Amino acid sequence: MRANVAMAMMWVSFSLSASPDIEFTSQEQLQSKVMTIGPNAKEMSTIWKITEDEWRRYAVLMKGEAKYHWSHLDPVFVLGLNAKSPHERSRFAAIYARQEYTRTAQLLAFNNEYLKQMERLYGNEPLMDLSQITPSASANNAFPKLTIRDAQYGDKVILFVKDECVQCDRLYKKIATIPLIGISRNVFFVGDYADEDIIKWGRRMNITPEIVQGGIITLNHDRGEYDAYGKPTLPNAFIYRAGNVYQLDD
Numbered sequence: 001m002r003a004n005v006a007m008a009m010m011w012v013s014f015s016l017s018a019s020p021d022i023e024f025t026s027q028e029q030l031q032s033k034v035m036t037i038g039p040n041a042k043e044m045s046t047i048w049k050i051t052e053d054e055w056r057r058y059a060v061l062m063k064g065e066a067k068y069h070w071s072h073l074d075p076v077f078v079l080g081l082n083a084k085s086p087h088e089r090s091r092f093a094a095i096y097a098r099q100e101y102t103r104t105a106q107l108l109a110f111n112n113e114y115l116k117q118m119e120r121l122y123g124n125e126p127l128m129d130l131s132q133i134t135p136s137a138s139a140n141n142a143f144p145k146l147t148i149r150d151a152q153y154g155d156k157v158i159l160f161v162k163d164e165c166v167q168c169d170r171l172y173k174k175i176a177t178i179p180l181i182g183i184s185r186n187v188f189f190v191g192d193y194a195d196e197d198i199i200k201w202g203r204r205m206n207i208t209p210e211i212v213q214g215g216i217i218t219l220n221h222d223r224g225e226y227d228a229y230g231k232p233t234l235p236n237a238f239i240y241r242a243g244n245v246y247q248l249d250d
Contacts, residue, residue, distance in 0.1 A: 048075050049095050057082075072149060074099075107182060108210065143247040146239055148175060153182035156240040157248070160188050160226055163197055168235040172205055175237060175248075176217075185217045190226045190234060 045055040058075045061082060070078045076099065080092035151157065157175055161168035175185055189198055198219050202212070211217050229238060229245075237248040 054079055143245050145249040146246040147249055148178055151178050151183050155183045157185045158240055159237045160190050161235045162191050163201055171235045188220050188222045188225050190222050
């Protein structure tokens with residue numbers, strides 16, 4: 001069953017879906033290929049809306065220490081982190097903001113259509129099979145570990161929280177900063193909470209109705225998920241990826 005929570009005159013659907021078995025090229029893989037083939041600076045600078053010199057600077061950065069720290073970030077973000085002046089940092093931030101706005105709008109539009117098609121094709125059929133979670137692993141919290149940086153397109157981040165919990169708020173905010181799009185954050189409230197309590201928490205975390213409508217974040221009553229994951233200490237977070245479960249390790 002899906003649990004619905006009204007938020008700002010909209011319904012937040014309880015929907016956790018396993019990502020389809022599709023191979024995606026990660027940002028790190030793409031950048032690796034870029035560095036290998038030696039792309040045309042003019043072409044790449046046009047794609048990222050930067051100058052040719054700035055692209056060359058990025059390429060130099062990614063051949064050094066930066067590749068160990070920022071291989072998962074796009075060129076504009078890396079250049080912004082390594083800006084030479086406040087003015088330059090502001091310029092890169094503006095470029096990045098425009099690019100993220102466009103990417104997010106595209107993602108929301110596609111995700112809205114995806115949710116419609118899922119509803120049309122599968123209706124109320126469960127989208128996350130809790131039986132795939134082995135009792136021995138959940139009982140002993142023996143899931144394999146991943147970090148937030150390991151999150152990939154199509155992942156479902158599952159976060160168990162309770163209200164009035166500073167650590168829960170802190171962990172959510174950390175998860176919300178994942179720079180990759182295409183990753184849903186699914187928050188489950190463990191305990192007896194009214195819809196209004198969950199709505200207030202969402203507002204406090206600056207969760208907008210648009211993000212909820214797009215399925216990027218879902219706010220859910222616990223309906224057995226907490227037990228299936230072995231009743232971990234709160235707060236706790238997991239990644240659900242193509243039927244496999246991983247525990248997020250700070």
